[in-house]
Amino acid sequence: MNAIDEKLQPILSTVLHRNAGEPEFHQAAREVLESLGRVIARKPEYSDEALIERICEPERQIIFRVPWVDDNNQVQINRGFRVQFNSALGPYKGGIRFHPSVNLGIIKFLGFEQIFKNALTGLPIGGGKGGSDFDPKGKSDREIMRYCQSFMVELHRHIGEYVDVPAGDIGVGAREIGYMFGMYKRLNNRFEAGVLTGKGLVYGGSRARKEATGFGTAFFLRSMLGVKEIELEGRCCVVSGSGNVAIYAMEKLISFGAKVVACSDSNGYIVDDNGIDLDLVKQIKEVKRGRIKDYVALRRDGSHYVENGSIWDVPCELALPCATQNELHGSDAKKLIENGVIAVAEGANMPSTPEAVRLFQSAGVLFAPGKAANAGGVATSALEMQQNASRDSWSAAKTESRLEEIMINIHDSCHDTAEEYGVPGDYVLGANIAGFERVADAMRAMGVI
Template identity: 55%
Template sequence: MTHDRTDEPENVVLREVWRDVLRRDPHQAFFHADVRAMLRSIGPVLTEHPEYTDVVGRLCEPERIIAFRVPWTDDAGHVRVNRGFRVQFNSALGPYKGGLRFAPTVDLDVLKFLGFEQVFKNALTGQDIGGGKGGADVDPKTLSPAELMRFCQSFATELASHVGAAVDVPAGDMGVGSREVGWIYGQYQRLIGYHEPGAFTGKPAVLGGSALRPEATGYGTVYFTQRMLAEQSRDLDGARVIVSGSGNVALHAMDKVIASGGTVVGCSDSRGSVAEPDGVDVDLLREVKGQGGSVADYAGKRSNAQTSEGSAFTQECDVALPCATQNEIGPEVARALVGNGCWAVAEGANGPVTPEAREILREGGVAFGPGKAANAGGVGVSALEMQQAAGRERWSAEEVDERLATIMSEAYDRARDAAERYHGDPTDLENGANAAGFLRVAEAMTALGVV
C-alpha cells in the first residue's frame, strides 16, 4: 500500500510516528486509517500539552500481541485448525477491555484497528479500563452448536493464561454472544480452578452477566444520537430512521428508536436490504432472524416491504444508524444520504463509514457520531458488569439503563468539549472524540513513566 505526502501529519513528531507505523506494518490498511485519523486529531492537543508528545509513539504500538492456533474436531471427526489472537493494546487506565470477534475476516490488521479504537472508546466512557481486542478467523455460522462449543473451549484453553479480572477482561463481539462467552468462561474457570466472574463480561445472566448487556450497544447508540439531534433542536420523535444490520446491536437500536417515537423505515443484513415506509416490525424481524432467516424472508411476510440487493441507506431517511460492519457506507452512499436530507449518522458498528464518506457527510452538513463515542455503550455496561462482579451485586435493568444513559451523555460532552477547544467546532465529534480519548490516556501514560 502506498501513501502520498498528504497522508502525513503536519507536526514533526507525529509525522515521524506515522512513518514508523508504515514501516513496521506496511500492509495493515485498517490500522493505518485509524492511526492516521488519530494523529491528525491530536496536533492541537500537543500544542497545548507538549508534555504528552513522547507518549504518541508508544500509544501506536500494542503492549502485547498474542497469536495462537485453535485446533478442534468437527462433527465428522476431522481435526480443523484456526488462528486465534488477542491484541492487548494499552493498559494505562486499567485492565485491557474489549471484545472477541469470530469471523472469517479476522486477522491482525483488523484486530489492531479495533484494539486501537477500543483504547480511546474506553477512555471516553470515563471508566478505568484499558483497551484490547481479540478473536479468531472462524465463521460461527457454518458450525453446529456442538462444534462451536468445542471451538470456544479450545480457544479458551490458550487464552486462559493471558486474561483475568485484573489483567484483561474480554467480552463478546461479532459472532460471539452470551452463549459463546459462557462456553469460553466455563473452560477458563475449569482451567484456573476457581470462580472469577470478573474475568469475562457479556456472560449469560445466570453466570453473573449484567442486565441490559445485550441491549447496551444499540441503546447507547440511540442515546448518543439523541444528544446529537438535541444540538440541532431535533429529536427522534417522528423521525424516519434506517438501521443496517439485523443482529444484536441493530435490533436493540431499532427497539430504542421506536420507544423514542421514531419509525424504522429500513434495515439490512449481509444478504440484502428492506425498505418499509410504514415501519419495520422489529418483533417479527427478530423472530425471522432467530430462525436463521434473512431480511428478504422477513419482507416476504410483510405486504409493504420492498427488498433490494443494494444499501439500505440509499432511501430517504432523517437518521442513519450503521450497525453492521466496517466500511459499509462509502462515498456513493454518503452522497445519497446528503442528497436525501439526512440529519445525522451515528456509528453503531466499528468503522462502518469510510474516511472518504465521513468527509462527504461533513461537507454536506450531516452530523456524524464516530463509533468510538457512539457505540461505547457496550463496553460501558461491560465495565458496569465488572463492578457488579467485584461487589457480588446484581443491579436492576432500570438502574443499568440509567447509568448507561449517563455514560453516553458524558461521552458526548467530552467529545463535544474537546472538539470546540482543540478544533474550534463543537460539531466535529470525530476529532473531538479522538482528542478527548487521547488526553485521558496520555495523562495516565505520563503518570506511569516510560513503560
Template identity: 60%
Template sequence: MFSNKLNLDDFMLGLAKRNPHEPEFYQAVYEVAQSVIPYINHHPEYIDARILERMTEPDRIISFRVCWEDDEGHIRVNRGYRVQFNNAIGPYKGGLRFTSHLTLDTLKFLGFEQTFKNSLTTLPLGAAKGGSDFNPKGKSDREVMRFCQSFMSELHKHIGVYTDIPAGDIGVGGREISYLFGQYKRLENQFQGVLTGKGLEYGGSLIRKEATGFGTTYFMEEILKEHGSSLEGKKCVISGSGNVALYTAEKVMQLGGHVLAMSDSSGTIHIPDGISREQLDWLIDLKENRRGRIQEFAEHFQCEFLPDTKVWGIPCQIAFACATQNELEKSDAQQLIKNGCIAVAEGANMPSTLEAVHLFKKNNILFAPAKAANAGGVAVSGLEMTQNSMRLSWSMEELEDRLKTIMQKIHSQCIKYGRGEGETIDYVRGANIAGFKKVADAMLAYGVV
C-alpha cells in the same frame, strides 16, 4: 528530548513502515492522528514522551493454534489471537470476534479504537481485542463448544479479572460466551467475572445485549438535543440486523423515530411507514434464535426486499451505521446528503470510510463517530464487571439510567474538546482528544514503561 512539532504525514509514514500491509489499522490511526496532533503540538510534554507513537504500539500480541474436532471426526485447525493494546487506565477490555476473514490488521485497528472508546466511558478500562478465523455459522452447537473449549485452553493463560476481561463481538454471542466461560471455570477452578456478556444465570448483566444499540441511540438523541431537535418523528435507516442494529431500532422506536430500512449481507428490507413493534420482535427472533436471513422477513411480511443493496439509498433524516467496518463509502455518503439526511451515527466500529467522514463534515452533517456513539456496549460490560465484583445485580431501570448518564458524559466530553469557531462542534475531534488525554496523562504518570 524531542521538542520538534509533530507532522501528520511524517508520523503516518513511520507508522506505515512499522506496520506494513495493514490498511485498516492505518486508517484508524490516521483518523485519530489528524485530530490529536494539532492538540499535541500545543502540549510538548506529549511530544517529548513520544506518547502517540507509544499509543499506536500494542503492549503485546498473542497468537496461538486452536485444534478441535468436527462432528465427522476430522481435526480442524484455526488461529487464535489476543491483542492487548493498552492498560494505562485499567485492565484490558475488549471483544472476541469469530469470523473466517479475521486478520491481525483488523484486530489492531479495533484494539486501537477501543483505547479511546474505553477512555471516553469514564470507567477504568484498558483496551484489547481478539478472536479467531473460526466461523461459527453453519457449525453445530457441539462443534462450537469444542472449538470454544480449545480456544479458552490457550487464552486462559493470558486473561484474568485484574489483567484482561474479554467480551463478545461478531460471531461471539451468548452461546459462545457460555462455552468459553465454562472452560475457564473448569481450568482455573475459580468463579470470576473474567468474561462479560455472560448469561444472567452465571453473573451476566441485564441490558448487556441491548447496550451498544441503546447507547448509540442515546448519543444521537443528545446530539439532536444540543442542536434543538430530537428523534421524535424522524425517518431513520439502520444498516445491519445484528445486536447493535436490532437494539438501535428498538430504542429509536421508543424515542418516537421511524425505522424505514434494515439490512444484512444479502440485501435490504424497506418499510415506508416504519417497522412495527410486532415486526421488530419477529426480526429479533429470526436473527437471534433462528439465525435466518433478512429476506425471510420480507417474504413473511410481504414488504420490499432489495437484494445486494445497502440501506443508504433510501431517503431518511437519520442514518445509523451498525453493520461492519468501511460499509459506508463516499458514494453512500453522497447519496445520504443528496436525500436530505441531517445526522449519521456509527453504531459499528469504523463503519465509515475517511472519504465519507470528510464529506459529512464538509456538508455540516451531524456526525457521531464510533468511539463515542458505539461505547454503550463496553460501558455496560464495565458495569457487569462492577456487579460481579460486588456480588450483586442491578435492575434494568438502574442500568439504563447508568448507561444514559455515561452516554451524556461522553457527549459532554466531545463538546468540551470539539467545539470550534462559531459554536460548531466537531464530534470526531472532540472524541479523539478527550479519549487521548486521559490515556496519555496516565502514560506520562508512569514514566517510560
C-alpha cells in the same frame, strides 16, 4: 478532517512501515493522528518521551493456533488473536470477534479504537481486542462449543479479572461467551466471574448488556440532535445490520418515536414503508438465526427485499451504520446527502470510510464516530465487572439509567472538547482528543513503561 501535523508525520510513517499490510489499522491510526496536531501545539508535553509512539504500539500481540474437530470428525485449524493494546487506565477490555475476515490488522484496528472508546466512558478500563477467523455461520452448537473450548485453552493463559477482560463482538454472543467461560472455569478451577462480560444472567451477567451498544448509540444520537434542538420523534431512520447493535438501536429509536424503515444483513436489505416490525426481526435473527430476507415472506404488506444492494440508497433523515467496518463508502455518503440525511451515528466500529466522513462533515451533517457513539456496550461491560466485584446484580432500570448517564457524559465531553479546540461540532476531533488526553495523562504519570 485535518491534515497530519508535520511533527506527527514521522509517527505515522513508522506505523505504516512497522505494520505493513494492515490497512484498517493504518486508517484508525491516521484518523487519531489527524486530530492531535492541535493538542501538541497547545500542550507540547504530550509529544515528549515518545508518548504518542507508545500509544500506537500494542503492549502485547498474541497469535495462536486453534485446532478443533467438526461434526464429521475432521480436524480443522483456525487462528486466534488477542491484542492487548494499552493498560494505562485499567485491565485490557474489548470484545472477541469470530468472522472469516479476521486478521491481525483488523484486531489491531479494533484494539486501537478501544483505547479511546474505553477512555471516553470515564471507567477504569484499558483497550484490547481479540478474535479468530472461525466462521460460526452454519456450524452446529456442538461444533461451536468445541471451538470455543479449544480457543479458551490458549486464551486463558493471557486473561484475568485484573489483566484482560474480553467480551463478545461479531459472531460471539451469549452462547459463545458461556462456552468460553465454562472452559475458563474448568481450566483455572475457580469461579472468576469478572474475567468475561456478556455472560448469561444466571451466572453473573448484567441486565441490559445485550441492548447496551444499540441503546447507547441512540442515546448519543439524541444528545447530538438536542444540541441543534432537533427532535427524534417522527424522524425516518435507516439502520444497517440486524445483529445485537442494530436490533437494539432500532428498539430505542422506536421508543423515542422515530420510524425505522430499513435494516440489513450480509446478503441484502429489507425496506418496510410502514416501519420495521422489530418483533419479527428478533424472531428471525435471534430465535431462528435466519436471514433478513425471510422478513418479507412473513410480513408481506409494504415491505420488499433487495439482494446485494446498498441500504444507503434508501432515503432517510437519520442513518445508523451498525454492521461492520468500512461499510459506508463515499458514494453512499453522497446518496445519503442527496436524500436529505441530517445526522449519522456509528453503531459499529469505524463503519464509515474516511471519504464518507469528510463528505458528511463538509455537508454539515451531524456525525457521531463509533468510538463515542457505540461506547455503550463496553461501558455496560464495565458495569457488569463492577457488579461481579461486589457480588451484586442490578435491575435493568438501574443499569440502563447508568448507561444513559455515561452516554450523555461521553457526548458532552466530545462536544465540549471540540469547542475548546476551536472546531465546534466536530465530534470526531472531540472524541479523539478527549480520549487521548485521558490515556496520555495516565501514561505520563506512570513514567516510561
